[in-house]
Amino acid sequence: MDETTPSVSLVSCMHFVRRGVAKAVPEKIELTEKELEKIIKQTADDLRITERAEQGLDDSDSETNEDNAAPVPADPNDEFNFAKYDDEDNLSNPIGLGTIATLPNLGDLSEDVQIRTDGPDSDEEDDIIKSDDNLLLVGHVESDASILEVYVFNKEEGSFYVHHDIILPWFPLCIEWLSHDPTDPHPGNLCALGGMDPVIQVWDLDIENCLEPAFKLGKKPNKKKKIKRVGHKDAVLDLSWNRNFSHVLASGSADNTVLLWDLDQGTPHTTLDYFEDKVQSITFHPLEAQTLLTGACDGRARVTDCRTPTACREWALPTEIERVVWDRHNPFCFVMSNNTGKVAYVDCRQDEPLWVIEAHEKEVTGLVISDNIPGLMITVGTDAKMKTWDISSAAVQVSERQCRVGAALCTAVCPDDPLSLAVGGDNKQCCIEMVDLSASEQVIDRFGSRPRVTIPVEDSNSMES
Numbered sequence: 001m002d003e004t005t006p007s008v009s010l011v012s013c014m015h016f017v018r019r020g021v022a023k024a025v026p027e028k029i030e031l032t033e034k035e036l037e038k039i040i041k042q043t044a045d046d047l048r049i050t051e052r053a054e055q056g057l058d059d060s061d062s063e064t065n066e067d068n069a070a071p072v073p074a075d076p077n078d079e080f081n082f083a084k085y086d087d088e089d090n091l092s093n094p095i096g097l098g099t100i101a102t103l104p105n106l107g108d109l110s111e112d113v114q115i116r117t118d119g120p121d122s123d124e125e126d127d128i129i130k131s132d133d134n135l136l137l138v139g140h141v142e143s144d145a146s147i148l149e150v151y152v153f154n155k156e157e158g159s160f161y162v163h164h165d166i167i168l169p170w171f172p173l174c175i176e177w178l179s180h181d182p183t184d185p186h187p188g189n190l191c192a193l194g195g196m197d198p199v200i201q202v203w204d205l206d207i208e209n210c211l212e213p214a215f216k217l218g219k220k221p222n223k224k225k226k227i228k229r230v231g232h233k234d235a236v237l238d239l240s241w242n243r244n245f246s247h248v249l250a251s252g253s254a255d256n257t258v259l260l261w262d263l264d265q266g267t268p269h270t271t272l273d274y275f276e277d278k279v280q281s282i283t284f285h286p287l288e289a290q291t292l293l294t295g296a297c298d299g300r301a302r303v304t305d306c307r308t309p310t311a312c313r314e315w316a317l318p319t320e321i322e323r324v325v326w327d328r329h330n331p332f333c334f335v336m337s338n339n340t341g342k343v344a345y346v347d348c349r350q351d352e353p354l355w356v357i358e359a360h361e362k363e364v365t366g367l368v369i370s371d372n373i374p375g376l377m378i379t380v381g382t383d384a385k386m387k388t389w390d391i392s393s394a395a396v397q398v399s400e401r402q403c404r405v406g407a408a409l410c411t412a413v414c415p416d417d418p419l420s421l422a423v424g425g426d427n428k429q430c431c432i433e434m435v436d437l438s439a440s441e442q443v444i445d446r447f448g449s450r451p452r453v454t455i456p457v458e459d460s461n462s463m464e465s
Contacts, residue, residue, distance in 0.1 A: 005428055006142045006143045007143050008141060008143055009140075009142045009143075009426075009427075009431050010140075010409065010424070010425065010426040010428075011138055011140055011141075011405070011410060011425060011432050012140075012171070012172055012173060012409055012424070013138075013172055013173060013174050013175045013409075013410050014138045014139065014410050014411070014422055014424050015137045015175040015176060016134055016136050016153075016412045016413065016415055017135035017136070017189070017205075017415075018134070018415045018416060019134055019416050020131055021179065021187075021189050022129045022133075022189050022206060023129065023189065023206040025127060025128060025129075026127075026129070026164070026207060026208050027206060028207075028209055029208070029209045078306075078307040078308075080260070080262070080269065080306065082289055082290035082306055126163070127163070129152060129163065130154070132154060133152050133154050133159075134153045134154070134414055134415070135151065135153070135163070135205065136150075136151040136152075136153050137149075137150060137151075137177065137191055137205075138150075138151060138175075138422075138424065138432060139172030139173070139175055139193070139195075140172075140431070140432075146168040146170060146195070147166065148166040148172065148175075148191070148193060148203065149162050150162065150164050150166075150205060151163065153420075153422075153434065155414075155417050155420055155436075164208045166203060166210065167211075168195065168201075169197070170196045171195050171196045172193055172194075173196065173235060173236065174194040174236065174237060174238045175191060175192070175194075176192045176240060176241050176249070177189075177191055177241070178190050178191075178192060178241040178246075178249065178263075179246065180241075180246040180263050181204075181214070182215070182266070183215075188206070189204070189205045189206045190202055190203065190204055190205065191203045192217075194235070194236025194237065194238065194239050194251060195236060197236075198218055198220065198231060198232035198233055198234055198235065198236060198253070198255070199218040199219065199231065200216065200217040200231070200236055200239070200251060200261075201213040202214050202215050202216070202217065215266065217231060217249070217251075217263075217266060217268075230267065230268070231268060232251065232253040232257065232259065233255040234254035235253065236252070236253050236254075237252050237278060237279060237280050237281075238252040238279070238282045239252075239282070240282045240284050240292070241284070242284045242289060243284070243286070244284075244287070244288075244289035245289040247262060247264045248261065248262065248263070248284075249261045250284065250292060251282075252278075252279030252282040252294060253278070253279060254278045254279075256275045256277060256296075257272060257273045258271070258275070258279055258294055259271055259272075260272075260292075260306060260309075270306065270309050272292075272304060272309055274302075274312065275296045275298060275302075276296070277296050277320075278296060278297040279295070279296045280295055280320070280322060281294065281321060281322065281324045282295070282324070283324060283325065283326060286326055286328050286331075286371075287328075288331075290305055291303060292304045292306055293324050293326060293334055294324065295321030295322070295323065296320075296321055297319075297320040298320075299317060299318035299320060299338070300314045300315065300317075300321065301317065301334070301336045301346065302314050302315075303348055313348065315344070315351075315352070315353060317336055317338045317342060317344050317353070318338070319338065319339060319340065320338055320339040321336055322337045322338055322363055322367070323336065323337045323364065323365065323366070324336045324367075325367050325368065326369070327345075327369045327391075328369070328371050328455075329369075329374045329375075329453070330347075332347055332348045332349055333346060333348070333354075334346050334348070335369060335377065335391075337359070337363075337364030337365075337367045338364065339363045340362075340363075341358055341359055341360035341363070341381060341383070342356055342357065342358060342359065343356070343357050343359040343364055343367070343379060343395070344356040344357075345391060345395070355394055355395055357395045359379050360382075360383050360387070361385075362381050362382040362383040362407075363382045364380070365380060365382055365408060365409050365410060365411075366378070366379060366380035366381070366386075366408055366410055366423065368411060368412075368421070369391070371415075371418070371455050372453050372455065373418050373419075373450055373453070374392065375390050375391055375392035375447070375450070376388065376389075376391075376418070376447055377390075377395070378413065380403065380408035380410075380411045380423055381408060382407040382408060382409070383407075384402060384403045384407055384408060384425070385401070385402060385403060385408075386401050386403050386408065386411070386423060386435065387400045387401075388400075388437065388440070388442075388443055390446055390447075398442050398443060398446045398447075399440050399443050401435075401440075403423055403433070404427065404433045405423055405424060405427045405430055405432060406425040406426045406427030406431075407426050407427075408423050408424070408425045409424055409425050409426060410423070410424045411423045415455075418452070419436065419437040419438045420434065420436055420438075421434070421435050421437070422434055422435070423435060
């Protein structure tokens with residue numbers, strides 16, 4: 001093997017960010033060698049403490065979480081007051097974090113840390129994020145390193161490059177963008193990351209060279225320090241931010257649960273625990289704040305009304321659900337995929353799927369229904385193929401192409417250009433590629449004349465002030 005070729009190079013997860021939410025010139029934290037040495041030593045000490053603490057997790061797991069319990073709501077069946085969502089004032093939510101959200105402490109580093117907020121030098125034009133740039137957040141694993149890469153994508157200019165990156169302590173499995181910053185009343189540009197560790201990290205994308213997340217959700221138990229577990233017990237497999245009820249984040253885990261987090265308090269308020277296997281895919285309804293769709297390895301997709309979280313409806317697609325996605329053009333409907341290559345379309349008012357197709361030969365790991373082009377569905381799979389479908393009435397395959405990334409593991413569509421999408425896979429020579437569907441004659445012939453649907457900013461993944 002060529003010495004320049006990494007032993008492993010794959011993209012495990014990705015997420016596009018709408019134009020206009022990032023700072024034109026992100027702040028930069030510049031550390032001296034002395035401070036870097038100090039932080040590295042502290043990180044090593046923390047890891048040793050964690051390893052020792054994990055020797056006695058069973059006793060801690062059995063303990064209750066009374067010390068971190070959130071205030072009891074007026075209606076115990078409606079933890080987040082979804083019933084009065086339409087009457088809520090966005091500014092009424094309290095600002096501030098509880099003991100679970102850990103903020104980076106730069107106060108002790110004042111002599112050695114400089115935060116650069118002035119404009120870029122003349123040779124740093126690539127540092128500027130323009131108003132027509134999109135960000136693409138990518139979880140990249142290369143050999144023994146795990147990295148969050150922040151790409152800049154600009155179709156008009158033909159630009160696609162890594163703007164900055166963040167070293168991660170564990171294998172990343174899911175990414176979600178959010179604007180709700182509990183420490184600031186103004187919308188932010190944040191990224192929640194889940195991975196092999198049960199603690200969720202939230203990073204500020206407008207700060208470069210940051211060595212600590214803005215805050216964390218969850219806490220591991222430590223018997224010696226009498227710290228109880230908060231949050232998940234196993235890997236976090238998917239995340240969904242509630243764009244209509246912006247202080248709520250949902251997380252699905254390999255511990256067979258879904259947690260609904262209150263970002264302002266930094267604690268989980270609600271636990272959904274009726275899953276019989278790992279929860280691999282979750283997504284809030286784009287229009288109904290209280291409705292959550294989940295897909296689990298027990299072969300079932302479930303729709304839950306978070307006002308009454310003990311009850312849900314189920315639809316089966318054995319043996320494991322890989323992805324679930326709402327159809328914004330038909331609000332009662334969603335699509336789900338499984339590990340044998342099947343895709344099913346469900347109307348929540350019906351007991352059985354409307355249709356089931358054999359979409360791929362292996363796992364369908366990427367599943368998209370276009371918000372902007374009615375009827376356009378895109379699938380990618382570990383059979384290294386990407387396909388487009390017209391699902392206006394029944395599912396009709398429109399196009400097919402071989403992925404350059406090998407076994408495709410994830411995909412994301414640009415929110416400002418619905419025919420541009422990124423695909424990530426496990427090809428060591430090319431683990432990420434941008435695909436322009438407008439270059440496909442079949443796609444243009446089928447969808448080119450269809451009117452585009454414009455998604456209002458307040459209903460999308462952009463929450464600008």
